[in-house]
Amino acid sequence: MAANVFLRRSWLAENGALAALVVLIVALSLLSSDFLSVTNLLNVGVQAAVTAILAFGGTFVIVTGGIDLSVGSVAALSAIVLAWTAAVAGLPWPLATVLSLVVGVACGLVSAALIAYGKLPPFIATLAMLGIARGLALVISQGSPIPMPDAVSHLGDTIGGYLPVPVIVMLVMGALAAVILNRTYVGRAMYAIGGNEEAARLSGIKVSRQKLITYALSGGFAAVAGIVLASRLASAQPQAAAGYELDAIAAVVIGGASLSGGKGRALGTFVGALILAVLRNGLNLLSVSAFWQQVVIGVVIALAVLVDTLRRRGMS
Amino acid sequence: MRIPALVIAGAALALGLTACGSAGPSGSNNASGSPGGNIKIGMTVSTLNNPYFVQLRDGAQAEAQKAGATLTVTDAQNDASQQVNQVQNFASQAMKAIILNPVDSDAAAPAAKAAERANIPVIAADRGVNGAEVAQTVASDNVTGGKLAAQELAELLGHKGQVVVLQGVAGTSAARDRGQGFTDGIKAFPNIKVVAQQPADFDRTKGLDVMTNLLQSNPGINGVFAENDEMALGAIKALGAKAGKEVKVVGFDGTPDGLKAVKAGTMNASVAQQPTLLGQQAVAAAVKAAKGEKIEKTVAVPVKVATTENVDEFKIY
Numbered sequence: 203m204a205a206n207v208f209l210r211r212s213w214l215a216e217n218g219a220l221a222a223l224v225v226l227i228v229a230l231s232l233l234s235s236d237f238l239s240v241t242n243l244l245n246v247g248v249q250a251a252v253t254a255i256l257a258f259g260g261t262f263v264i265v266t267g268g269i270d271l272s273v274g275s276v277a278a279l280s281a282i283v284l285a286w287t288a289a290v291a292g293l294p295w296p297l298a299t300v301l302s303l304v305v306g307v308a309c310g311l312v313s314a315a316l317i318a319y320g321k322l323p324p325f326i327a328t329l330a331m332l333g334i335a336r337g338l339a340l341v342i343s344q345g346s347p348i349p350m351p352d353a354v355s356h357l358g359d360t361i362g363g364y365l366p367v368p369v370i371v372m373l374v375m376g377a378l379a380a381v382i383l384n385r386t387y388v389g390r391a392m393y394a395i396g397g398n399e400e401a402a403r404l405s406g407i408k409v410s411r412q413k414l415i416t417y418a419l420s421g422g423f424a425a426v427a428g429i430v431l432a433s434r435l436a437s438a439q440p441q442a443a444a445g446y447e448l449d450a451i452a453a454v455v456i457g458g459a460s461l462s463g464g465k466g467r468a469l470g471t472f473v474g475a476l477i478l479a480v481l482r483n484g485l486n487l488l489s490v491s492a493f494w495q496q497v498v499i500g501v502v503i504a505l506a507v508l509v510d511t512l513r514r515r516g517m518s
Numbered sequence: 519m520r521i522p523a524l525v526i527a528g529a530a531l532a533l534g535l536t537a538c539g540s541a542g543p544s545g546s547n548n549a550s551g552s553p554g555g556n557i558k559i560g561m562t563v564s565t566l567n568n569p570y571f572v573q574l575r576d577g578a579q580a581e582a583q584k585a586g587a588t589l590t591v592t593d594a595q596n597d598a599s600q601q602v603n604q605v606q607n608f609a610s611q612a613m614k615a616i617i618l619n620p621v622d623s624d625a626a627a628p629a630a631k632a633a634e635r636a637n638i639p640v641i642a643a644d645r646g647v648n649g650a651e652v653a654q655t656v657a658s659d660n661v662t663g664g665k666l667a668a669q670e671l672a673e674l675l676g677h678k679g680q681v682v683v684l685q686g687v688a689g690t691s692a693a694r695d696r697g698q699g700f701t702d703g704i705k706a707f708p709n710i711k712v713v714a715q716q717p718a719d720f721d722r723t724k725g726l727d728v729m730t731n732l733l734q735s736n737p738g739i740n741g742v743f744a745e746n747d748e749m750a751l752g753a754i755k756a757l758g759a760k761a762g763k764e765v766k767v768v769g770f771d772g773t774p775d776g777l778k779a780v781k782a783g784t785m786n787a788s789v790a791q792q793p794t795l796l797g798q799q800a801v802a803a804a805v806k807a808a809k810g811e812k813i814e815k816t817v818a819v820p821v822k823v824a825t826t827e828n829v830d831e832f833k834i835y
Contacts, residue, residue, distance in 0.1 A: 234735065236734045236735045237734075239734070241734065242731075242734045245727075245730050245731065245734065248730075249727045249730070249731075252723075336567075340566065340567065344572070345566050345567070345568075345569060345571075345572035346569045346572060346774070347569065347722075347775055431723060434723065434726065434755070435722055435723060435726065435751075435752065435755060436755075437722070437751075437775070439722060440567065441567040441568060441721075442722075442723065443723075444567070482727070482731075483727075483731050486714075486716050486727075486728050486731035486732055486735070487731055487732075487734060487735040488735075489714045489715075489716065489735070492685055492688040492715075492716070492717035493688055493689075495717065496688075
């Protein structure tokens with residue numbers, strides 16, 4: 203029974219964001235004749251991919267009641283490490299790719315160690331990591347873009363002219379996030395810690411260790427996002443993904459997660475990332491002026507979350 | 519009470535350092551005989567998060583080494599208030615000249631005034647300073663560059679067609695001036711229609727995404743002007759095989775990656791600034807100013823249009 207109620211409540215919570223997405227899609231279809239085509243919707247998928255992958259990683263962190271501000275920088279650092287080790291140091295690309303994922307995970311572990319053992323607030327620990335990772339990306343690359351190895355750049359391709367690989371990667375990472383959150387001990391521990399950290403500790407969850415895993419996952423997801431981003435351009439850029447952490451957090455929150463922890467689902471985050479991508483795409487199609495675009499994006503983020511909170515308040 | 523006390527202590531300390539700095543090392547500097555010997559120059563760069571400014575810094579460092587000056591470079595990370603702090607720090611380090619590459623021309627006045635108070639000559643590099651006197655402004659002319667881009671694109675299109683503009687970060691002087699120059703320049707060609715102007719924030723990924731979206735709403739376009747090379751390179755990715763052929767692409771800056779694309783034929787032209795030369799000239803002027811020599815108020819570093827024909831004349835670092 204309890205599980206059933208839980209399921210129904212989260213479905214409703216998700217439908218809030220989903221409703222916002224549907225409204226947005228209907229509105230844009232009416233306003234622009236170019237919006238509702240298969241090609242354009244696939245474009246939206248590609249443009250959502252990087253934010254969505256970052257946001258899936260961010261969902262883990264936000265579910266535990268933490269926050270990860272470093273994901274944009276970690277994404278850039280991971281991509282730079284891959285490109286540099288392959289193009290400059292001459293490592294074979296599979297090894298370079300593994301190394302780049304390791305770097306992403308390591309960044310997450312360092313943040314988590316500062317949080318779990320150094321007792322730093324997650325905001326500060328990951329803010330420090332934001333600077334460190336971006337700085338290291340600049341140090342390694344000397345501030346200039348580095349070409350990605352061709353084999354890895356296929357991640358940015360479109361199979362058969364229709365199926366963009368970034369969309370596939372996004373769906374795979376989303377499914378992975380959903381499985382981790384819903385079907386594993388690690389996922390349940392995240393919800394427990396976010397719900398009440400002290401209660402989680404008393405019920406025998408090793409909170410520090412679970413936090414290490416959570417931020418390591420976030421770092422790993424950020425590395426994947428960075429690799430996808432660099433593959434799309436066939437070039438790793440030290441300044442890539444700057445500010446994406448805020449988009450990722452917005453996607454998670456639009457998707458129904460609570461910044462105070464304990465709530466959040468991969469599917470909701472996916473919808474949140476789609477809302478942001480649909481919005482940016484639509485503003486381009488409608489030729490909205492540069493100055494107004496930022497206003498519109500801000501208003502839609504506020505409305506999407508507001509709709510969701512109101513629905514949930516109505517429910518309880 | 520605690521905070522004001524701290525501020526006063528800090529200010530006193532800063533003042534003390536400034537005083538020591540301007541009195542102490544300067545004496546010993548004059549004693550040393552080498553031509554540019556021990557001339558300490560501080561340089562604050564708006565951001566090193568962009569290959570263009572990295573080239574600017576590299577040019578400056580090369581010139582400083584040649585002149586035997588000591589160059590300290592700081593990164594303002596696109597934050598105008600941080601830049602003011604950096605200039606103040608330079609003043610307290612007894613720099614003989616300061617090269618200021620403003621984050622924003624309007625917001626740079628406090629930084630320039632801070633240096634003026636300490637009697638240190640300021641060279642404004644790449645962007646001017648509005649509302650404060652500087653010893654020299656070394657910059658390339660973005661408005662002229664925008665006009666040149668419009669002319670080049672018009673020639674490439676045979677004076678007719680539909681073009682889109684990828685704009686830089688809204689509100690920055692580079693985006694404003696280049697856009698203005700382009701709009702003015704393209705007016706001379708009544709058969710060329712600007713069908714969309716959209717921001718892609720000087721960013722390659724955004725250039726790719728925005729261009730992809732614009733192709734949906736304007737499938738008939740045959741020309742693109744991007745206000746920097748990074749966005750142009752993103753647009754080229756979006757255009758795929760059409761880039762440089764059915765759709766002509768003109769970028770701005772002449773960065774190494776941009777020039778490579780011009781050579782490969784995917785970018786038809788880039789209005790090349792010469793950041794390395796700009797950096798060199800800024801340091802040369804700073805050394806002269808530090809020695810008390812008279813220098814020109816403004817130096818315009820020429821912009822040159824790099825095309826497939828002449829791209830080899832441009833130095834690709």
